[in-house]
Amino acid sequence: MKLQLASRLAVYAVLELAARPERQLSAAEIAETYGVSAHHLSKVLHTLRRAGLVQSVRGAGGGFRFAGNARRTSLMDVIDLFEPFDGAAASPVEPGSDTPVGSALNGVLTEIDAIAQATLRSVSLATCLKLAGKEAAA
Amino acid sequence: MTEILDYGIVPIAIRRVRQEDLPAIVALDAEITGVAKPDYWSEAYTRYGQNRPTERAFLVAETQDDPPRVVGAIAGEVRAWEFGSPPCGWLFSMQVVPDARQGKIATRLFEELRRFFQANGADTVRTMVARDNHLMLSFLRSQGLRGGPYLQLEMEIEPDLDHAGKGR
Numbered sequence: 001m002k003l004q005l006a007s008r009l010a011v012y013a014v015l016e017l018a019a020r021p022e023r024q025l026s027a028a029e030i031a032e033t034y035g036v037s038a039h040h041l042s043k044v045l046h047t048l049r050r051a052g053l054v055q056s057v058r059g060a061g062g063g064f065r066f067a068g069n070a071r072r073t074s075l076m077d078v079i080d081l082f083e084p085f086d087g088a089a090a091s092p093v094e095p096g097s098d099t100p101v102g103s104a105l106n107g108v109l110t111e112i113d114a115i116a117q118a119t120l121r122s123v124s125l126a127t128c129l130k131l132a133g134k135e136a137a138a
Numbered sequence: 139m140t141e142i143l144d145y146g147i148v149p150i151a152i153r154r155v156r157q158e159d160l161p162a163i164v165a166l167d168a169e170i171t172g173v174a175k176p177d178y179w180s181e182a183y184t185r186y187g188q189n190r191p192t193e194r195a196f197l198v199a200e201t202q203d204d205p206p207r208v209v210g211a212i213a214g215e216v217r218a219w220e221f222g223s224p225p226c227g228w229l230f231s232m233q234v235v236p237d238a239r240q241g242k243i244a245t246r247l248f249e250e251l252r253r254f255f256q257a258n259g260a261d262t263v264r265t266m267v268a269r270d271n272h273l274m275l276s277f278l279r280s281q282g283l284r285g286g287p288y289l290q291l292e293m294e295i296e297p298d299l300d301h302a303g304k305g306r
Contacts, residue, residue: 071280074272074276114269115269118269118270118275119285121272121275121276122272122275122276122278122279123276123279124276124279124280126280127276127279127280130280130282
């Protein structure tokens, strides 16, 4: 499955900050780590700040710091801020959906969405950081 | 997103289940699920607690209080060739009383079962969890479990109809 760019940037930013919550990083520093646009990342960080997941730190050397609970925040909690993940309710009605074939296909796609949602909801930021640690060690 | 405090590691002892633990396990499960199932847990005790001890484990976590209190339980078995799978450890059930959570009890119970599986020939742990059981899914992911190569499928069994279109 593919995440929208904003969702991916948000997950990168939150995990990067949650990995060391005592540290503050600027949008530019996070963007450089992941090879992404600092401009886009700044917008994403603004949304994360409003959601209470990060806080901005003012003054010289300011930036952002993780403000959430890594064990109690799931990937779905982050992604949900940027893209609707409610399957049929969120998707526009596709042509042909009112036909038996279209309806059957929608049923299969809804099943896939439900599995994807449950998977994302089951992975906390803390668990994802453990996975990242294993990747780094490999 | 709710802030939940970590109350530190709760001192417990983990041991094999005994018959006299059943009322506490029934109560523990009823507190979590809302349904008391004494017959179900009696059968689970027979199957996992008494039969085939080298393949099946039913463990409880009890506090160091006087008298000790059962605050968690876990059960599972090593199964071979079900669904085409080489021997693997199936986690059948796990519960921790709500007022004793956040004390690493589930983690220690799971670790004991994992060791049991490994000592009895299994190098994989599998289980099935309801999609909306976010707490259990999140816990198991934190222990390292991830989606496996199987899909759970199901269907409702509809009654057969006779030629008149009536149920048999």
